Amino acid sequence: MSFLTIFFALLFYVATFSLVAGLAYRIRLYIKTPAPLKIPTTPAPVTRTGVALRLFREVVFFESLFKATLWTWLFGWMFHFGMFLVLLRHLRYFINPEWFWAPLVWPLVGLVQPFGLYAGFAMLAGLGGLLVRRFAVDRVRYISAPSDFIWLFWLMGIAASGLIMSFILHTDIVQLKEFTLGLMSLSPGELPVDLPLLIHLGLVAVLMALFPYSKLLHAVGIFFSPTRNQVDNPREKRHLAAWAAKYDDTRGSRDSAEGQ
Amino acid sequence: MAKVDFEIPKLKKYPEIPVVVEGTMAHSSPYVAAEKFQVQLDFPGGNGEFQEGWKEKAIEKMGELLGKYRSLQVFLDSCVKCGACTDKCHYFLGTGDPKNMPVARQDLFRAVYRRYFTFAGKYFPKLVGAVDLTEDVIKEWYSYFHQCSQCRRCSVYCPYGIDTAEISMAAREVLDHIGFGQKYCNEIIGKVYKIGNNLGLPERALADTLEGLEEDLEDETGIAVKVPLDVKGADILLVTPSADFFAEPHVDGLMGYAKVFHEAGVSWTVSSHASEAANFGMFIGSYENMQRVAIRIREAALDLGVKRIIFGECGHAWRVAYSFLNTLAGPWDFLDQNYPIPQHICEFTHNLIQDDKLTFDKSRNDDLVITFHDSCNVARASRMGDMPGGQFTIPRDILKAVCNNFHDMAPETIHEHTFCCGGGGGLLTDDLMEIRVKGMVPRAQALQDVVDEYGVTNLVAICAICKSQFAKVLPYYGMEMDMIMSLHQVLSNAIILTGQIVDDDDEAAEDAA
Ligand code: SF4
Numbered sequence: 045m046s047f048l049t050i051f052f053a054l055l056f057y058v059a060t061f062s063l064v065a066g067l068a069y070r071i072r073l074y075i076k077t078p079a080p081l082k083i084p085t086t087p088a089p090v091t092r093t094g095v096a097l098r099l100f101r102e103v104v105f106f107e108s109l110f111k112a113t114l115w116t117w118l119f120g121w122m123f124h125f126g127m128f129l130v131l132l133r134h135l136r137y138f139i140n141p142e143w144f145w146a147p148l149v150w151p152l153v154g155l156v157q158p159f160g161l162y163a164g165f166a167m168l169a170g171l172g173g174l175l176v177r178r179f180a181v182d183r184v185r186y187i188s189a190p191s192d193f194i195w196l197f198w199l200m201g202i203a204a205s206g207l208i209m210s211f212i213l214h215t216d217i218v219q220l221k222e223f224t225l226g227l228m229s230l231s232p233g234e235l236p237v238d239l240p241l242l243i244h245l246g247l248v249a250v251l252m253a254l255f256p257y258s259k260l261l262h263a264v265g266i267f268f269s270p271t272r273n274q275v276d277n278p279r280e281k282r283h284l285a286a287w288a289a290k291y292d293d294t295r296g297s298r299d300s301a302e303g304q
Numbered sequence: 305m306a307k308v309d310f311e312i313p314k315l316k317k318y319p320e321i322p323v324v325v326e327g328t329m330a331h332s333s334p335y336v337a338a339e340k341f342q343v344q345l346d347f348p349g350g351n352g353e354f355q356e357g358w359k360e361k362a363i364e365k366m367g368e369l370l371g372k373y374r375s376l377q378v379f380l381d382s383c384v385k386c387g388a389c390t391d392k393c394h395y396f397l398g399t400g401d402p403k404n405m406p407v408a409r410q411d412l413f414r415a416v417y418r419r420y421f422t423f424a425g426k427y428f429p430k431l432v433g434a435v436d437l438t439e440d441v442i443k444e445w446y447s448y449f450h451q452c453s454q455c456r457r458c459s460v461y462c463p464y465g466i467d468t469a470e471i472s473m474a475a476r477e478v479l480d481h482i483g484f485g486q487k488y489c490n491e492i493i494g495k496v497y498k499i500g501n502n503l504g505l506p507e508r509a510l511a512d513t514l515e516g517l518e519e520d521l522e523d524e525t526g527i528a529v530k531v532p533l534d535v536k537g538a539d540i541l542l543v544t545p546s547a548d549f550f551a552e553p554h555v556d557g558l559m560g561y562a563k564v565f566h567e568a569g570v571s572w573t574v575s576s577h578a579s580e581a582a583n584f585g586m587f588i589g590s591y592e593n594m595q596r597v598a599i600r601i602r603e604a605a606l607d608l609g610v611k612r613i614i615f616g617e618c619g620h621a622w623r624v625a626y627s628f629l630n631t632l633a634g635p636w637d638f639l640d641q642n643y644p645i646p647q648h649i650c651e652f653t654h655n656l657i658q659d660d661k662l663t664f665d666k667s668r669n670d671d672l673v674i675t676f677h678d679s680c681n682v683a684r685a686s687r688m689g690d691m692p693g694g695q696f697t698i699p700r701d702i703l704k705a706v707c708n709n710f711h712d713m714a715p716e717t718i719h720e721h722t723f724c725c726g727g728g729g730g731l732l733t734d735d736l737m738e739i740r741v742k743g744m745v746p747r748a749q750a751l752q753d754v755v756d757e758y759g760v761t762n763l764v765a766i767c768a769i770c771k772s773q774f775a776k777v778l779p780y781y782g783m784e785m786d787m788i789m790s791l792h793q794v795l796s797n798a799i800i801l802t803g804q805i806v807d808d809d810d811e812a813a814e815d816a817a
């Protein structure tokens with residue numbers, strides 16, 4: 045195996061570990077941390093199903109953002125939906141058509157290919173729009189930290205290097221697939237040595253590694269946001285967190301005699 | 305209207321998003337609570353001075369809150385600085401101070417959270433905008449977390465539902481624990497502990513006031529409408545903001561409730577022990593104090609042996625009642641389970657109207673053209689009735705049943721999009737007059753529009769704070785202070801009590817004259 049293959053293989057193992065471990069830690073923290081009070085932003089659904097639908101609309105259509113500002117919604121949605129299609133397209137690198145269950149998904153992966161191809165442009169355009177907004181609108185410029193700009197450039201780098209490979213400097217995807225499938229069975233094949241590919245993979249690996257420790261974490265946060273995931277039923281059902289329940293025994297003993 | 309040393313904003317024809325001007329409101333800070341008020345709430349004093357070890361204590365408190373409130377942890381982690389909330393806060397719209405943009409307000413707290421509680425902030429503070437906790441940071445917190453009325457408007461538009469109110473509450477809780485409590489809120493909470501209500505109205509005075517109201521009611525209607533106090537065995541305990549006992553226009557609303565109860569033929573009472581619906585414990589983010597205030601209602605209900613609890617017109621009180629009371633002071637297994645616990649006076653009245661139990665002469669309100677202000681805590685933090693959004697339809701249904709002329713303000717300024725009156729969240733104090741006046745800009749603008757377009761004469765609200773704030777601040781915008789009315793005041797004008805002799809001849813004579 046070449047040095048580059050070993051380097052990138054290790055990089056992806058470390059990045060995957062960091063991603064999974066970091067996410068597991070955060071999710072555990074969110075689950076463990078109680079929400080002592082009912083604080084859904086109302087009007088809120090009064091059933092669990094309603095809440096599931098609210099979250100679905102939020103995650104798939106960015107409902108709240110749509111209410112807020114059309115431009116940010118448009119660019120943000122273009123970018124995320126584009127990325128979603130692109131990710132689906134990449135599934136082909138991680139599924140061996142000879143696996144027994146592969147026929148179940150393979151036609152779908154095939155179907156998404158042409159869309160995924162052009163979705164890369166939507167991604168880039170969306171990111172571009174978000175970047176312009178960050179520079180041009182004084183309010184958004186004011187709240188931006190260096191890391192906010194860096195992430196935009198980073199994602200643009202990933203999208204651009206991917207598009208370059210799709211349209212200009214094609215890489216050997218058969219060999220690449222041997223590398224990726226090999227990665228998954230802990231015996232990576234030789235990685236094609238193409239500059240755009242190495243850049244692409246390098247940027248992706250770092251993004252994966254930092255995902256749980258950065259603002260990218262918002263992808264998880266939405267599911268744990270009490271203003272969005274709580275059912276509006278405080279009168280019907282007593283909601284009590286463990287630490288708050290402890291107060292039940294002592295409450296009221298101090299002022300009950302006064303003021304009567 | 306007092307003399308002012310700041311520029312009163314001009315209302316424009318169309319709402320405008322102001323240009324960012326840094327530091328515009330940096331001077332705004334409420335009085336710090338003196339030691340004697342702090343200790344009543346189990347907070348350390350300091351009389352505005354930094355005490356030994358304040359920094360460690362503040363960081364420790366932050367850590368504790370992060371472990372107790374998922375909202376805080378998730379909100380601090382999830383913001384992507386998308387900017388969707390930046391033009392949604394009435395305090396930003398009225399001042400142009402960038403630190404009044406919800407995300408920037410959160411960032412005052414988040415920067416410190418990042419520095420002490422996250423990997424990136426510990427090792428790369430500049431990169432992610434993390435800062436050390438210093439005395440200046442605390443002063444900035446004290447200023448800007450008292451320029452947030454916890455109205456939750458920002459949380460409607462944030463793609464992750466980040467509610468800046470939660471951050472403001474946490475920040476105030478930290479400030480309280482290092483001796484920087486706010487005088488207005490903490491002094492008031494102390495009064496509730498000592499006397500039973502925010503205004504410090506003792507039982508004797510309360511009894512006299514209610515008697516006076518009974519006389520007024522009888523003079524007006526010729527019927528003995530009662531306003532009972534501490535009646536054991538009554539069916540309903542009315543918990544209402546203490547402003548309802550004598551402030552204008554609140555008290556007219558209270559007389560309206562009394563008429564409704566009278567017509568419904570139910571037995572009801574006010575309690576001197578729980579003579580306050582408001583719960584400022586929420587404003588300061590203190591679970592302990594919020595519970596200590598709320599528990600008085602449980603004690604009063606048990607003591608008087610009532611079967612139901614009904615809340616009067618008050619926004620944040622209704623949030624605490626609707627969303628938190630079951631948690632704080634439940635379970636309510638000793639009350640009648642056939643009714644919502646607690647119930648809003650509007651729900652009660654609305655049910656009676658639906659069942660045709662009340663008689664109105666709408667024409668008595670024909671001199672009014674009415675619009676309705678959705679109070680933030682009712683709109684975005686609670687509900688009325690069985691359906692989501694009942695908090696919007698029920699009060700409007702009542703208004704339309706009692707008056708002929710009703711017009712809503714612009715759709716982007718009502719319902720869940722409603723703008724705060726500018727005085728909520730513990731800001732209803734004279735030392736915060738400038739931010740109160742400027743924070744009313746978006747609401748005043750929407751109001752001015754319906755005044756110009758439909759000849760609206762009166763603004764109706766169902767919140768004690770809104771009513772006081774409008775009465776005081778509307779004159780700054782050239783509107784009359786008595787433009788603001790209680791919902792049950794409008795009802796009170798139109799209701800005809802059973803057996804009430806209506807002097808139609810007199811009115812006809814007046815009309816002819
Ligand atoms: S809760 Fe209301 S006052 Fe506070 S930042 Fe959000 S919009 Fe502004």
Ligand code: SF4
Nearest residue numbers: 383384386387389462
């Ligand atoms: S809308 Fe939410 S995510 Fe966007 S900047 Fe505001 S708080 Fe952050």
